[in-house]
Amino acid sequence: MSESSDKNVEGDSEANLPEDNNISAKGVGKKDPSTRRFELVNSGLAEVATGGAGSILVTPLADKLNVLHRAIASLAALSKTEESDKEHVLENFHSSRAIRKLVLDCPTFATTLWKVALEGKGQIWAQGHSCKVVTAFLESSDPSVRDMAIAELQPLIDGGILKVPDSKISAKEG
Secondary structure, three states, X not given: OXXXXXXXXXXXXXXXXXXXXXXXXXXXXXXXXXXXXXXXXXOOHHHHHOOOHHHHHHHHHHHHHXXXXXXXXXXXXXXXXXOOOOOOOOOOHHHHHHHHHHHHHOHHHHHHHHHHHHOOOOOOOXXXXXXXXXXXXXXXXXXXXXXXXXXXXXXXXHOOOOOOOHHHHHHHHO
């Protein structure tokens, strides 16, 4: 009896399989497939998938991003005082890392921050957590960002005040 029950199980599983494995999506969506593909390409999905996410957000949000950049730069421009109860945005461990990442990833933010808060004050910010932000200008992949800061920061590097890992500088030059 066990033999016949095994045969029935095998027969049932074969009977439930579709005869051909071509599964058609026809009739699933309401739109023509070519229309759907055209809409997906024009939606910006293709640009995001190829790494162009920056331009999708920058155009409609440019004014808001500029306001945000200026707000962060104005906080960074506040004087560094010992008497303050709050830690300066460039001296705070977490905010200094976030600002460093912004400098590395966004040349427009780097330019705003340099001109509003750091230009002429490199020596003040060359030590502590803020040095991460300052050295980010030298590590930037954008040559205009590096060129903007190098004149002020190179004497600090030469004097041993600002320490930049050799691998970071040589990788950008070579």
